[in-house]
Amino acid sequence: MQINDLIKGNKKFREARFSKYETDLKQLVKTGQKPEVLFIGCSDSRVTPDLMLDTKPGDMFILRNVGNFVPPYNPDNDYHGTSAAIEYAVNVLNVKHIIVCGHSHCGACKSLYQDLENSPELSNVKKWLELGKKAKEYTLLATPNKEDKEQLYRTTEKVSIVYQMENLLSFPYIVEKIKNSELQIHGWYYKIEDGTIDYYDGEDCTFKPLEDYKK
Template sequence: MLINDLIKGNKKFREARFPKYEDDLKQLVETGQKPEVLFIGCSDSRVTPDLMLDTKPGDMFILRNVGNFIPPYNPDNDYHGSSAVIEYAVCVLDVKHIIVCGHSHCGACKSLYQDLGDSPDLINVKKWLELGKKAKEYTLLAIQDKSDPEKLYRATERISIVHQLENLLTFPYVEKRVKSGELQIHGWYYKIEDGTIEYYDGEECSFRELKESKNAN
């Protein structure tokens, strides 16, 4: 894709799609954003939150990073981009739901099993991937047959979501709101190959097909 393709795409958006959302966007400019959902997903170019969930501008506050990883809470006054997004979404925007959405064929999870070498060019990537080490450890303990690497990767992708939810609860304001019922957290697994989504059932400790619920709010 060339830059000119993106420029043409913006022109097409302004002419064909923007008018559909124009009133909503003007309202959002005047009153400010009030999303009820923080969506934490992977930077993978194949993961497209607005397309796969059919949302419109203003619906979701979105954080995307390598592997949809969540660093544990660390109030050391350093630079923490992902943590800052979570903090702002919960404490300022007062979101009601946080979705941690992993996906199939995740390069970050696959990289946990590869040697990235000693190149200084990947120093930040290698440090960030440390957030997936526990997921790898849990997977290796849970999977008996490790001969099929693709099966191992798929299991790691799902287990990583559970681990990131655990990290999310290390944020004191997240834990407080979850306990009070003001905030719900969700673990989702998006299958790139068919567009379906599974959700993590904490009571059953398993992933199930995501279906519409009459009691959801």
């Protein structure tokens, strides 16, 4: 993919596809965005929320970072990009749903098992990966066959989603909105290899096909 390809892509979008969304976009410019979903996904280039879910402009407020991690609530007046996006989506846009969407073959989860101590150029990455530490620890305790690395990674990816959902509950305004039935949190697992999505069933503590989801 070259920059010229992106330039050509924008031209193609304007000529062939923009008209499909033009009315909606003009209305969104006039009235402002009102998405009902905050989608927290991974920065992985293979994860494509709009394609995966067939959404249109204005449907989702999308937050992407390494590993679709959520840091615990920490009002220390420092720079917190992920927390700021969550705060804006919940308190300003008043979204009704937060989806934490992990995925298969996640580089962040795999990196939890790699030694990055001698990689000074990845200092921020190492710090960020601490948000996956609990998922790794739980997976190691719960996995009998630790030699099967791929299974270890797949399990870690799913367990991490649950821990990121728990971190969302450290935000007091999220807890308040959940208590008032104004907000719901969902955990999803996207399989890159076949496009399917599983959802986390908190009652059974298992992931099930999204088609089986019941409100």
